[in-house]
Amino acid sequence: MSITPNLSKKQNAVAFLFLSPWILGFVFLTLGPLMGSLYLSFTDYDLFTAPEWAGTKNYAKLLGGDPRYIQSLKVTFGYVLFSVPLKLGFALFIALILNRGLRGLGIYRSVFYLPSLLGGSVAVAIMWRQIFSYDGIINHFLWNYLGYDAPSWITNPDYALGTLVLLAAWQFGAPMVIFLAGLKQIPQDMYDAAAIDGARPVQQFFYVTIPLLTPIIFFNFVMQTIGAFQAFTPSYIISDGSGGPADSTLFYTLYLYEQAFTDFQMGYASAIAWVLVAIIAAATSISFLSAKYWVHYGDEN
């Protein structure tokens, strides 16, 4: 771009001045720590004495020697598997209704979006815990209107994770807003053309709306999956920081936190962290590989 090498040097100097915050952050807070935790994952380190090389011991422990780790994997995969489809299902369903040109769209959208703005907070997790406790409002309804003596959802290992899945589903507003934006992008011509060809509304939905929306579905799916693997606050608050009852809400990140910052097993926790990176990378890669079979990117682009 530049006329003389001199100017290019000056351009570079100015550009890197603007870039400097990010470069510092990237080197010292992202790349460096990333390498650091990779190294630590092969050591025993308790923060107070120097790290000791441990070879692949930490990873070997992850693979078989630690039942609580395996439990945290099960809990987290269960959470991702149920919460993501449920959340996206609600998001798409409500977005489709809102896209019918109803009045009051702005109000509905705000109401449905609000929970996803507040949902990650400690306050909402505390509220959720009260609502689903044994004498909480849900059980009052079940008893008063259905005569059903429901269990204590929060303290029962069979149901505790379910309340966390519901809390995630309650926050469907953010993907819904993205679906709505995607639905607005579908040109009316497409529907008109389909109608002329005799497609009924149901057929229009399956042959026009859904295919043209697949890029957005894909995007939401990937982002929500990545996010779900990293959920922390709800399980911490609802289980009182323990992952209980009986480790039934022991999220991956909660176990990582416990190993690193309450047991100071920094080496082992680093291995746990790196496996999380690997799991998220694998989940994302699989999604992208599968995309060519079901995601419809306009033929001409």
Add this chain to the structure above:
Amino acid sequence: MDAIETAPPALNTDINQITKKSKARSRLIMHGFLIFFGLIMLYPLVWLAVSSFKPSNIIFSDTSIIPRHFEWQNYTKGWAGVAAPFKIFFKNSFVVATLAVIGNVLSCSFVAYAFARLEFSFKRPLFALMLMTIMLPVHASLIPQYILFNAFGWVNTIFPIITPKFLAVEAFFIFLMVQFIRGIPRELDEAAAIDGAGPIRIYFSIILPLLTPALVTTAVFSFLWTYEDFLTPLIYLTSIENYTVPQGLRLLQASRGASTWGAMLAMSLLSLVPMFIVFFIFQRKLIDGIATTGLKG
């Protein structure tokens, strides 16, 4: 279709009226469903608000939505806290969140300007790296970051929380602003350059003022996410006088007895009030920000 086309005009308008009526009816059904569903969605929040005004001993037995009388005691008791008053937690939270806003707005707009407008070596690979960091889970760098900040003697200070914001670590804001700057006509920069303005002058006098909408979006999300963040303060802020609001709530929860239910719910609701206010003022910006960039909610 055929039947409608061949029908006499009178019958045709009848059918039009019928479809109009059935359309109106289906609209009514949809509104009814959305209102019902919306009420279910908001019910937990309404329950929280109402319960925070009920005496602790009847919160669970009394399920009515309308409190019989307002019990301010929950608020006074909660505000006093168990080990330190909530005044301190709110102050700490606002300080951290405000600094996070300043940090993200400044650092991310600098970096975004470079990526969107300036030429430099390794621009494409650096841009790709920046995008990749958006997807990276924070847990990957959490432990070495802690070790680093611990070595600086920064544990139990706010520096570990705000330093990343001043170093543009939250890269989706960079991405948001790059997209926005690309939409600003280049002729404006070029005209300023002809008048002798360098990149720094152009950034401050042309780009920054026009970038305001993206800066507001960044500021709003930075505030909300830092304000509600629990993990980072939990790791770094160790003494009670440095706690943020989420930690204060956790403290109240951990020390609970039946008599503190009310106080806990009252403080939970109070902690959501700043978020409600930000939401009501900026809801358009928040929703547009999510719709255009797919930011997490």
